[in-house]
Amino acid sequence: MAKIPAPFEWSEEFKTGYESLDNEHRTLFNSLFALSEFNTRDQLEACKECFVMHFRDEQGQMLRANYVHMDEHTAIHESFLEQLGKWKAPVAQGDIESGMKWLTHHIPTEDFKYKNKL
Template sequence: MGIPVPFAWSESFATSYKNIDNEHRTLFNGLFALSEFNTRDQLAACKECFVMHFRDEQTQMENANFEHFEEHKGIHEDFLEKMGHWKAPVAQKDIKFGMEWLVDHIPKEDFKYKGKL
């Protein structure tokens, strides 16, 4: 899936879990804001959104005994490791990577837990 223009969450990314969909909206907003206002504070806010979302999502997966939990957690950790190297101002190629990762991750990985949490 390509990066949507404008870069924003849409119903095509709905997981059927309102709290997760709201968090996904926040991730889209955080990356969009980082692309527009590429500051240290915006980068810190964006990273925090991802950390908080991954923690929440992983807790729900673990509580539901989701069969792909460890694999999914590893994918999150790999992304956070890459994001951890970003420095403000963040290179546009890195922001684009984050956007592409998010629009690919939700339908390819998060949709696996639809109806299972």
């Protein structure tokens, strides 16, 4: 698993080359950071919504591009959403850190596979 960057924020090392997806990734970083700082039910719901919306958009782009690994990538998203769906506010710090690790691992290992293919 990837090391959690400190401070926990998006940086150029996570750049996919697609401005809209990079902006969404920034939002995911921000939502997890906000959840770690303001661990409320509303913040948790906002975080979940950010992930759902991003995954829908990313998968839509994959579909339109006939991306060969779309099914595999979608399954990874669904698995994370299942994990996220089990979180209850206040969310345990270990769960938030797990989400941060997942995101910092997912982008360079999975999302980078679609560079120049969408």
